[in-house]
Amino acid sequence: MTNAGPDGRRIEEALTGGNMEPVVRIDDTVRRVAGPWTPAVHALLDTLVRGGVPEVPSPIGIDDQGREILTYLPGTVLDDVPPETRWSDSILQQTGGLLRRMHDASTSLIGGGRHVRTWRSASHEPVEVVCHNDFAPYNLLVTADRLSGVIDFDFASPGPRIRDLAYLAYRMAPFAEDALDDSGFTAGEREARLERLIAAYGVPFESSEVLRVGADRLLELADFTDARAVETGRTDLPEHAAMYRRDAVLLVGLSSPQH
Structure with a gap:
Protein backbone atom coordinates (compact mmCIF):
# COMPACT_ATOMS: atom_id res chain seq x y z
CA MET A 1 0.00 0.00 0.00
CA TYR A 72 14.62 0.13 0.89
CA LEU A 73 16.58 -2.15 3.21
CA PRO A 74 15.01 -2.76 6.63
CA GLY A 75 17.11 -2.88 9.77
CA THR A 76 18.69 -0.68 12.41
CA VAL A 77 21.90 1.25 11.76
CA LEU A 78 24.71 -0.51 13.62
CA ASP A 79 25.63 2.74 15.38
CA ASP A 80 22.19 2.71 17.01
CA VAL A 81 21.99 -0.84 18.36
CA PRO A 82 22.80 -1.70 22.00
CA PRO A 83 26.53 -1.93 22.79
CA GLU A 84 26.36 -5.65 23.50
CA THR A 85 25.28 -6.21 19.90
CA ARG A 86 27.34 -3.49 18.25
CA TRP A 87 30.60 -4.68 19.79
CA SER A 88 29.89 -8.41 19.72
CA ASP A 89 32.48 -10.73 18.21
CA SER A 90 29.77 -12.10 15.92
CA ILE A 91 29.05 -8.70 14.36
CA LEU A 92 32.80 -8.03 14.05
CA GLN A 93 33.28 -11.22 12.07
CA GLN A 94 30.16 -10.66 9.99
CA THR A 95 31.43 -7.25 8.88
CA GLY A 96 34.70 -8.75 7.69
CA GLY A 97 32.89 -11.52 5.86
CA LEU A 98 30.41 -9.19 4.16
CA LEU A 99 33.17 -6.84 3.02
CA ARG A 100 35.06 -9.78 1.50
CA ARG A 101 31.96 -11.02 -0.35
CA MET A 102 31.29 -7.53 -1.72
CA HIS A 103 34.87 -7.12 -2.86
CA ASP A 104 34.98 -10.52 -4.55
CA ALA A 105 31.69 -9.89 -6.37
CA SER A 106 32.91 -6.50 -7.61
CA THR A 107 35.97 -7.79 -9.45
CA SER A 108 34.08 -8.25 -12.73
CA LEU A 109 33.88 -4.44 -12.96
CA ILE A 110 37.66 -4.08 -12.78
CA GLY A 111 39.77 -3.93 -15.94
CA GLY A 112 38.82 -4.96 -19.45
CA GLY A 113 38.59 -1.40 -20.77
CA ARG A 114 35.15 -1.98 -22.26
CA HIS A 115 33.37 0.54 -20.05
CA VAL A 116 34.62 3.89 -18.84
CA ARG A 117 32.79 4.68 -15.62
CA THR A 118 32.62 7.94 -13.73
CA TRP A 119 33.06 7.50 -10.00
CA ARG A 120 32.49 10.20 -7.41
CA SER A 121 35.75 9.35 -5.60
CA ALA A 122 39.18 8.98 -7.14
CA SER A 123 40.51 5.50 -7.82
CA HIS A 124 43.48 4.26 -5.79
CA GLU A 125 46.26 1.91 -6.81
CA PRO A 126 46.56 -0.99 -6.86
CA VAL A 127 43.09 -1.43 -8.31
CA GLU A 128 41.86 -4.82 -7.08
CA VAL A 129 38.15 -4.35 -6.33
CA VAL A 130 35.51 -1.64 -6.16
CA CYS A 131 35.80 -0.18 -2.67
CA HIS A 132 32.75 1.07 -0.79
CA ASN A 133 35.01 3.76 0.75
CA ASP A 134 32.76 4.27 3.78
CA PHE A 135 32.11 0.73 5.03
CA ALA A 136 31.46 1.62 8.67
CA PRO A 137 28.84 1.19 11.44
CA TYR A 138 26.80 4.21 10.34
CA ASN A 139 26.29 2.57 6.93
CA LEU A 140 25.66 -0.98 8.18
CA LEU A 141 22.24 -2.37 9.11
CA VAL A 142 21.43 -4.98 11.73
CA THR A 143 18.33 -7.15 12.15
CA ALA A 144 18.31 -8.87 15.56
CA ASP A 145 21.95 -9.95 15.91
CA ARG A 146 22.56 -10.37 12.18
CA LEU A 147 24.30 -7.94 9.84
CA SER A 148 21.56 -7.49 7.26
CA GLY A 149 22.51 -4.60 4.99
CA VAL A 150 24.97 -2.00 3.79
CA ILE A 151 23.98 1.38 2.36
CA ASP A 152 25.43 4.61 0.93
CA PHE A 153 27.55 3.56 -2.04
CA ASP A 154 27.86 7.07 -3.50
CA PHE A 155 31.59 7.34 -2.86
CA ALA A 156 32.51 3.88 -4.16
CA SER A 157 35.48 3.65 -6.52
CA PRO A 158 38.12 1.15 -7.67
CA GLY A 159 40.97 0.54 -5.28
CA PRO A 160 42.87 -1.96 -3.11
CA ARG A 161 41.09 -4.35 -0.77
CA ILE A 162 43.04 -3.15 2.25
CA ARG A 163 41.72 0.41 1.87
CA ASP A 164 38.19 -0.61 2.86
CA LEU A 165 39.38 -3.11 5.45
CA ALA A 166 41.59 -0.51 7.15
CA TYR A 167 38.75 1.96 7.60
CA LEU A 168 36.45 -0.80 8.85
CA ALA A 169 39.11 -1.79 11.39
CA TYR A 170 39.41 1.83 12.52
CA ARG A 171 35.69 1.89 13.26
CA MET A 172 35.19 -1.67 14.52
CA ALA A 173 38.31 -2.50 16.59
CA PRO A 174 37.78 0.40 17.36
CA PHE A 175 40.62 2.91 17.18
CA ALA A 176 38.33 5.90 16.52
CA GLU A 177 38.50 8.42 19.36
CA ASP A 178 34.72 8.85 19.43
CA ALA A 179 34.12 5.11 19.96
CA LEU A 180 36.71 4.20 22.58
CA ASP A 181 34.58 4.89 25.64
CA ASP A 182 31.47 3.26 24.17
CA SER A 183 33.30 0.03 23.30
CA GLY A 184 35.08 -0.25 26.63
CA PHE A 185 37.89 -2.34 25.17
CA THR A 186 41.46 -2.20 26.41
CA ALA A 187 44.30 -1.51 23.98
CA GLY A 188 45.12 -5.22 23.90
CA GLU A 189 41.52 -6.16 23.21
CA ARG A 190 41.33 -3.70 20.32
CA GLU A 191 44.45 -5.16 18.75
CA ALA A 192 43.04 -8.68 19.16
CA ARG A 193 39.83 -7.57 17.48
CA LEU A 194 41.87 -6.19 14.58
CA GLU A 195 43.46 -9.62 14.13
CA ARG A 196 40.06 -11.34 14.22
CA LEU A 197 38.66 -8.89 11.67
CA ILE A 198 41.55 -9.56 9.30
CA ALA A 199 40.96 -13.30 9.74
CA ALA A 200 37.25 -12.86 9.02
CA TYR A 201 38.07 -11.00 5.82
CA GLY A 202 40.28 -13.91 4.84
CA VAL A 203 43.38 -12.26 3.37
CA PRO A 204 46.53 -12.49 5.53
CA PHE A 205 47.33 -8.80 5.77
CA GLU A 206 49.80 -7.80 8.46
CA SER A 207 48.05 -5.79 11.17
CA SER A 208 50.78 -3.14 10.96
CA GLU A 209 50.05 -2.71 7.25
CA VAL A 210 46.32 -2.32 7.92
CA LEU A 211 47.08 0.35 10.52
CA ARG A 212 49.41 2.27 8.20
CA VAL A 213 46.85 2.24 5.41
CA GLY A 214 44.23 3.33 7.93
CA ALA A 215 46.37 6.32 8.91
CA ASP A 216 46.74 7.39 5.27
CA ARG A 217 43.00 6.98 4.78
CA LEU A 218 42.26 9.20 7.79
CA LEU A 219 44.54 11.99 6.59
CA GLU A 220 42.78 11.90 3.23
CA LEU A 221 39.40 11.89 5.00
CA ALA A 222 40.45 14.87 7.13
CA ASP A 223 41.26 16.92 4.04
CA PHE A 224 37.94 15.91 2.45
CA THR A 225 36.04 16.82 5.62
CA ASP A 226 37.66 20.24 5.85
CA ALA A 227 36.72 20.92 2.22
CA ARG A 228 33.19 19.74 2.90
CA ALA A 229 32.98 22.14 5.85
CA VAL A 230 33.82 25.04 3.56
CA GLU A 231 31.21 23.92 1.01
CA THR A 232 28.38 23.38 3.49
CA GLY A 233 29.16 25.75 6.34
CA ARG A 234 28.72 22.92 8.85
CA THR A 235 30.57 23.87 12.02
CA ASP A 236 30.87 20.28 13.29
CA LEU A 237 32.99 19.05 10.39
CA PRO A 238 36.31 20.73 11.34
CA GLU A 239 36.06 18.94 14.70
CA HIS A 240 35.71 15.62 12.86
CA ALA A 241 38.69 16.46 10.66
CA ALA A 242 40.81 17.25 13.72
CA MET A 243 39.87 13.89 15.28
CA TYR A 244 40.85 12.04 12.11
CA ARG A 245 44.29 13.67 12.20
CA ARG A 246 44.77 12.78 15.88
CA ASP A 247 43.69 9.22 15.18
CA ALA A 248 46.05 8.98 12.21
CA VAL A 249 48.94 9.74 14.56
CA LEU A 250 47.66 7.01 16.90
CA LEU A 251 47.53 4.42 14.09
CA VAL A 252 51.03 5.29 12.91
CA GLY A 253 52.29 4.78 16.45
CA LEU A 254 50.52 1.43 16.78
CA SER A 255 51.97 0.24 13.48
CA SER A 256 55.58 0.97 14.42
CA PRO A 257 57.96 -1.91 15.23
CA GLN A 258 58.61 -0.41 18.69
CA HIS A 259 54.95 -0.78 19.65
Whole structure:
Protein backbone atom coordinates (compact mmCIF):
# COMPACT_ATOMS: atom_id res chain seq x y z
CA MET A 1 0.00 0.00 0.00
CA THR A 2 1.21 3.49 -0.85
CA ASN A 3 1.41 5.96 2.03
CA ALA A 4 -0.03 9.33 1.03
CA GLY A 5 -0.71 12.60 2.82
CA PRO A 6 -4.00 14.56 2.83
CA ASP A 7 -3.08 16.16 -0.48
CA GLY A 8 -2.57 12.77 -2.11
CA ARG A 9 1.18 13.14 -2.38
CA ARG A 10 3.33 10.25 -1.21
CA ILE A 11 4.86 10.77 2.22
CA GLU A 12 8.61 11.23 2.29
CA GLU A 13 10.34 10.04 5.47
CA ALA A 14 13.82 11.45 6.09
CA LEU A 15 16.37 8.71 6.79
CA THR A 16 19.53 8.93 8.86
CA GLY A 17 22.88 7.23 8.36
CA GLY A 18 26.34 8.12 7.13
CA ASN A 19 25.24 10.00 4.06
CA MET A 20 26.00 13.74 3.94
CA GLU A 21 23.10 14.60 1.61
CA PRO A 22 19.30 14.22 1.98
CA VAL A 23 17.95 10.68 1.80
CA VAL A 24 14.22 9.93 2.00
CA ARG A 25 12.06 6.83 2.06
CA ILE A 26 8.88 6.59 -0.02
CA ASP A 27 7.02 3.33 0.55
CA ASP A 28 9.57 0.55 -0.07
CA THR A 29 12.02 2.75 -1.96
CA VAL A 30 14.79 5.19 -1.07
CA ARG A 31 15.41 8.42 -3.01
CA ARG A 32 18.84 10.01 -3.06
CA VAL A 33 20.68 12.80 -4.85
CA ALA A 34 21.92 11.53 -8.22
CA GLY A 35 24.95 12.70 -10.15
CA PRO A 36 27.42 11.71 -12.87
CA TRP A 37 28.56 8.86 -10.62
CA THR A 38 25.10 7.27 -10.35
CA PRO A 39 25.36 4.96 -13.41
CA ALA A 40 28.61 3.52 -12.04
CA VAL A 41 27.08 2.98 -8.60
CA HIS A 42 24.01 1.30 -10.12
CA ALA A 43 26.29 -0.97 -12.18
CA LEU A 44 28.10 -1.89 -8.97
CA LEU A 45 24.89 -2.62 -7.06
CA ASP A 46 23.54 -4.74 -9.91
CA THR A 47 26.82 -6.64 -10.01
CA LEU A 48 26.79 -7.26 -6.26
CA VAL A 49 23.21 -8.51 -6.26
CA ARG A 50 23.92 -10.84 -9.18
CA GLY A 51 27.09 -11.94 -7.40
CA GLY A 52 25.18 -13.22 -4.40
CA VAL A 53 25.29 -10.22 -2.05
CA PRO A 54 21.65 -9.66 -1.04
CA GLU A 55 22.61 -7.19 1.69
CA VAL A 56 22.86 -4.27 -0.76
CA PRO A 57 20.03 -2.17 -2.22
CA SER A 58 18.92 -2.78 -5.80
CA PRO A 59 18.78 0.19 -8.19
CA ILE A 60 15.40 0.92 -9.75
CA GLY A 61 16.00 4.09 -11.77
CA ILE A 62 15.58 7.87 -11.55
CA ASP A 63 12.43 9.64 -10.33
CA ASP A 64 10.74 12.74 -11.74
CA GLN A 65 12.83 14.95 -9.45
CA GLY A 66 16.06 13.53 -10.82
CA ARG A 67 16.79 11.46 -7.71
CA GLU A 68 18.02 7.89 -7.88
CA ILE A 69 15.58 5.22 -6.69
CA LEU A 70 16.82 2.24 -4.68
CA THR A 71 15.05 -0.53 -2.83
CA TYR A 72 14.62 0.13 0.89
CA LEU A 73 16.58 -2.15 3.21
CA PRO A 74 15.01 -2.76 6.63
CA GLY A 75 17.11 -2.88 9.77
CA THR A 76 18.69 -0.68 12.41
CA VAL A 77 21.90 1.25 11.76
CA LEU A 78 24.71 -0.51 13.62
CA ASP A 79 25.63 2.74 15.38
CA ASP A 80 22.19 2.71 17.01
CA VAL A 81 21.99 -0.84 18.36
CA PRO A 82 22.80 -1.70 22.00
CA PRO A 83 26.53 -1.93 22.79
CA GLU A 84 26.36 -5.65 23.50
CA THR A 85 25.28 -6.21 19.90
CA ARG A 86 27.34 -3.49 18.25
CA TRP A 87 30.60 -4.68 19.79
CA SER A 88 29.89 -8.41 19.72
CA ASP A 89 32.48 -10.73 18.21
CA SER A 90 29.77 -12.10 15.92
CA ILE A 91 29.05 -8.70 14.36
CA LEU A 92 32.80 -8.03 14.05
CA GLN A 93 33.28 -11.22 12.07
CA GLN A 94 30.16 -10.66 9.99
CA THR A 95 31.43 -7.25 8.88
CA GLY A 96 34.70 -8.75 7.69
CA GLY A 97 32.89 -11.52 5.86
CA LEU A 98 30.41 -9.19 4.16
CA LEU A 99 33.17 -6.84 3.02
CA ARG A 100 35.06 -9.78 1.50
CA ARG A 101 31.96 -11.02 -0.35
CA MET A 102 31.29 -7.53 -1.72
CA HIS A 103 34.87 -7.12 -2.86
CA ASP A 104 34.98 -10.52 -4.55
CA ALA A 105 31.69 -9.89 -6.37
CA SER A 106 32.91 -6.50 -7.61
CA THR A 107 35.97 -7.79 -9.45
CA SER A 108 34.08 -8.25 -12.73
CA LEU A 109 33.88 -4.44 -12.96
CA ILE A 110 37.66 -4.08 -12.78
CA GLY A 111 39.77 -3.93 -15.94
CA GLY A 112 38.82 -4.96 -19.45
CA GLY A 113 38.59 -1.40 -20.77
CA ARG A 114 35.15 -1.98 -22.26
CA HIS A 115 33.37 0.54 -20.05
CA VAL A 116 34.62 3.89 -18.84
CA ARG A 117 32.79 4.68 -15.62
CA THR A 118 32.62 7.94 -13.73
CA TRP A 119 33.06 7.50 -10.00
CA ARG A 120 32.49 10.20 -7.41
CA SER A 121 35.75 9.35 -5.60
CA ALA A 122 39.18 8.98 -7.14
CA SER A 123 40.51 5.50 -7.82
CA HIS A 124 43.48 4.26 -5.79
CA GLU A 125 46.26 1.91 -6.81
CA PRO A 126 46.56 -0.99 -6.86
CA VAL A 127 43.09 -1.43 -8.31
CA GLU A 128 41.86 -4.82 -7.08
CA VAL A 129 38.15 -4.35 -6.33
CA VAL A 130 35.51 -1.64 -6.16
CA CYS A 131 35.80 -0.18 -2.67
CA HIS A 132 32.75 1.07 -0.79
CA ASN A 133 35.01 3.76 0.75
CA ASP A 134 32.76 4.27 3.78
CA PHE A 135 32.11 0.73 5.03
CA ALA A 136 31.46 1.62 8.67
CA PRO A 137 28.84 1.19 11.44
CA TYR A 138 26.80 4.21 10.34
CA ASN A 139 26.29 2.57 6.93
CA LEU A 140 25.66 -0.98 8.18
CA LEU A 141 22.24 -2.37 9.11
CA VAL A 142 21.43 -4.98 11.73
CA THR A 143 18.33 -7.15 12.15
CA ALA A 144 18.31 -8.87 15.56
CA ASP A 145 21.95 -9.95 15.91
CA ARG A 146 22.56 -10.37 12.18
CA LEU A 147 24.30 -7.94 9.84
CA SER A 148 21.56 -7.49 7.26
CA GLY A 149 22.51 -4.60 4.99
CA VAL A 150 24.97 -2.00 3.79
CA ILE A 151 23.98 1.38 2.36
CA ASP A 152 25.43 4.61 0.93
CA PHE A 153 27.55 3.56 -2.04
CA ASP A 154 27.86 7.07 -3.50
CA PHE A 155 31.59 7.34 -2.86
CA ALA A 156 32.51 3.88 -4.16
CA SER A 157 35.48 3.65 -6.52
CA PRO A 158 38.12 1.15 -7.67
CA GLY A 159 40.97 0.54 -5.28
CA PRO A 160 42.87 -1.96 -3.11
CA ARG A 161 41.09 -4.35 -0.77
CA ILE A 162 43.04 -3.15 2.25
CA ARG A 163 41.72 0.41 1.87
CA ASP A 164 38.19 -0.61 2.86
CA LEU A 165 39.38 -3.11 5.45
CA ALA A 166 41.59 -0.51 7.15
CA TYR A 167 38.75 1.96 7.60
CA LEU A 168 36.45 -0.80 8.85
CA ALA A 169 39.11 -1.79 11.39
CA TYR A 170 39.41 1.83 12.52
CA ARG A 171 35.69 1.89 13.26
CA MET A 172 35.19 -1.67 14.52
CA ALA A 173 38.31 -2.50 16.59
CA PRO A 174 37.78 0.40 17.36
CA PHE A 175 40.62 2.91 17.18
CA ALA A 176 38.33 5.90 16.52
CA GLU A 177 38.50 8.42 19.36
CA ASP A 178 34.72 8.85 19.43
CA ALA A 179 34.12 5.11 19.96
CA LEU A 180 36.71 4.20 22.58
CA ASP A 181 34.58 4.89 25.64
CA ASP A 182 31.47 3.26 24.17
CA SER A 183 33.30 0.03 23.30
CA GLY A 184 35.08 -0.25 26.63
CA PHE A 185 37.89 -2.34 25.17
CA THR A 186 41.46 -2.20 26.41
CA ALA A 187 44.30 -1.51 23.98
CA GLY A 188 45.12 -5.22 23.90
CA GLU A 189 41.52 -6.16 23.21
CA ARG A 190 41.33 -3.70 20.32
CA GLU A 191 44.45 -5.16 18.75
CA ALA A 192 43.04 -8.68 19.16
CA ARG A 193 39.83 -7.57 17.48
CA LEU A 194 41.87 -6.19 14.58
CA GLU A 195 43.46 -9.62 14.13
CA ARG A 196 40.06 -11.34 14.22
CA LEU A 197 38.66 -8.89 11.67
CA ILE A 198 41.55 -9.56 9.30
CA ALA A 199 40.96 -13.30 9.74
CA ALA A 200 37.25 -12.86 9.02
CA TYR A 201 38.07 -11.00 5.82
CA GLY A 202 40.28 -13.91 4.84
CA VAL A 203 43.38 -12.26 3.37
CA PRO A 204 46.53 -12.49 5.53
CA PHE A 205 47.33 -8.80 5.77
CA GLU A 206 49.80 -7.80 8.46
CA SER A 207 48.05 -5.79 11.17
CA SER A 208 50.78 -3.14 10.96
CA GLU A 209 50.05 -2.71 7.25
CA VAL A 210 46.32 -2.32 7.92
CA LEU A 211 47.08 0.35 10.52
CA ARG A 212 49.41 2.27 8.20
CA VAL A 213 46.85 2.24 5.41
CA GLY A 214 44.23 3.33 7.93
CA ALA A 215 46.37 6.32 8.91
CA ASP A 216 46.74 7.39 5.27
CA ARG A 217 43.00 6.98 4.78
CA LEU A 218 42.26 9.20 7.79
CA LEU A 219 44.54 11.99 6.59
CA GLU A 220 42.78 11.90 3.23
CA LEU A 221 39.40 11.89 5.00
CA ALA A 222 40.45 14.87 7.13
CA ASP A 223 41.26 16.92 4.04
CA PHE A 224 37.94 15.91 2.45
CA THR A 225 36.04 16.82 5.62
CA ASP A 226 37.66 20.24 5.85
CA ALA A 227 36.72 20.92 2.22
CA ARG A 228 33.19 19.74 2.90
CA ALA A 229 32.98 22.14 5.85
CA VAL A 230 33.82 25.04 3.56
CA GLU A 231 31.21 23.92 1.01
CA THR A 232 28.38 23.38 3.49
CA GLY A 233 29.16 25.75 6.34
CA ARG A 234 28.72 22.92 8.85
CA THR A 235 30.57 23.87 12.02
CA ASP A 236 30.87 20.28 13.29
CA LEU A 237 32.99 19.05 10.39
CA PRO A 238 36.31 20.73 11.34
CA GLU A 239 36.06 18.94 14.70
CA HIS A 240 35.71 15.62 12.86
CA ALA A 241 38.69 16.46 10.66
CA ALA A 242 40.81 17.25 13.72
CA MET A 243 39.87 13.89 15.28
CA TYR A 244 40.85 12.04 12.11
CA ARG A 245 44.29 13.67 12.20
CA ARG A 246 44.77 12.78 15.88
CA ASP A 247 43.69 9.22 15.18
CA ALA A 248 46.05 8.98 12.21
CA VAL A 249 48.94 9.74 14.56
CA LEU A 250 47.66 7.01 16.90
CA LEU A 251 47.53 4.42 14.09
CA VAL A 252 51.03 5.29 12.91
CA GLY A 253 52.29 4.78 16.45
CA LEU A 254 50.52 1.43 16.78
CA SER A 255 51.97 0.24 13.48
CA SER A 256 55.58 0.97 14.42
CA PRO A 257 57.96 -1.91 15.23
CA GLN A 258 58.61 -0.41 18.69
CA HIS A 259 54.95 -0.78 19.65
